[in-house]
Amino acid sequence: MNAAVLRYRVMAYVTGVVLIVLCFVGIPLQVAGKPAVANDVGVVHGILYIIYLVNAWILARKLRLANKPTVLMLLAGTVPIMTFIVERWITRRFIDPALAEQARPAQPVSP
Amino acid sequence: MENAAAAGSSPTVPSSGPSSSGPVWRFLIKPRWLGWHVLMVVSFWGMLWLGDWQFHRALAGNGLSWAYTFEWPLFSGFAVVFWAKTIRDEFRIRRGEMPDPSAAAEDLDELPFGIQQVQVSPVQHGPIQSGMGEPEDEELRTYNAYLARLNAEVKHHGRWHGLRS
Numbered sequence: 001m002n003a004a005v006l007r008y009r010v011m012a013y014v015t016g017v018v019l020i021v022l023c024f025v026g027i028p029l030q031v032a033g034k035p036a037v038a039n040d041v042g043v044v045h046g047i048l049y050i051i052y053l054v055n056a057w058i059l060a061r062k063l064r065l066a067n068k069p070t071v072l073m074l075l076a077g078t079v080p081i082m083t084f085i086v087e088r089w090i091t092r093r094f095i096d097p098a099l100a101e102q103a104r105p106a107q108p109v110s111p
Numbered sequence: 112m113e114n115a116a117a118a119g120s121s122p123t124v125p126s127s128g129p130s131s132s133g134p135v136w137r138f139l140i141k142p143r144w145l146g147w148h149v150l151m152v153v154s155f156w157g158m159l160w161l162g163d164w165q166f167h168r169a170l171a172g173n174g175l176s177w178a179y180t181f182e183w184p185l186f187s188g189f190a191v192v193f194w195a196k197t198i199r200d201e202f203r204i205r206r207g208e209m210p211d212p213s214a215a216a217e218d219l220d221e222l223p224f225g226i227q228q229v230q231v232s233p234v235q236h237g238p239i240q241s242g243m244g245e246p247e248d249e250e251l252r253t254y255n256a257y258l259a260r261l262n263a264e265v266k267h268h269g270r271w272h273g274l275r276s
Contacts, residue, residue: 042175043178046179046182050182050185053186053189057189057193061196061200067197074193093264097261100257104254
């Protein structure tokens with residue numbers, strides 16, 4: 001679980017940073033007539049996103065996420081800045097509780 | 112709630128198991144799932160179409176498009192694989208089997224015994240309140256408060272891991 005979380009986080013941040021470079025550096029340069037950065041970074045993001053997809057999916061299955069958060073998690077890699085937001089959200093709502101549950105084994109609170 | 116079953120052994124029905132009568136596959140034609148099916152079919156064909164578009168751009172001389180020519184069909188494939196696995200998992204969960212033997216085996220290395228089956232949801236239905244008023248020990252109270260907070264947090268979302276509808 002911890003390894004999957006780490007892999008997901010690393011890919012979320014790397015993909016997110018590259019996408020920000022693409023959108024806020026590459027695209028303006030492309031508009032300005034210098035498409036080289038956008039082309040290269042675009043391909044790099046494409047490859048990174050594939051890795052991100054696989055890792056995010058693996059984590060989503062481990063967390064037993066429902067469909068909606070899973071899809072949001074996967075699509076986050078295509079929207080600038082969104083990976084960071086979604087990573088925070090997934091962490092707060094799903095990863096932390098899952099880790100807490102894991103750290104605190106079977107204590108049925110039933111009366 | 113007593114998750115007696117050791118991981119991977121007896122097929123006890125978890126609390127998130129079949130909640131209604133009828134064959135297990137029925138959930139596939141619930142409106143929510145139909146919506147997901149439609150989304151998946153549309154995105155599958157949409158991504159194939161995008162791949163085809165990039166292929167034609169590549170043939171027209173845009174060298175960059177070759178990368179995307181292969182990428183889009185790959186995403187299409189991902190969609191199918193992810194979807195198939197999701198549905199397979201859903202069947203397993205609803206039948207009360209372990210979600211995924213390989214993943215469970217992998218988890219066993221990292222988790223203390225049997226923890227996969229601990230679920231938050233059953234606790235939320237009542238014992239929290241009854242537990243709160245009594246002079247429980249501090250640790251248990253804290254834990255109950257934690258569960259109550261989680262419950263409040265996810266209540267309006269209606270979903271939690273292990274709690275699928």
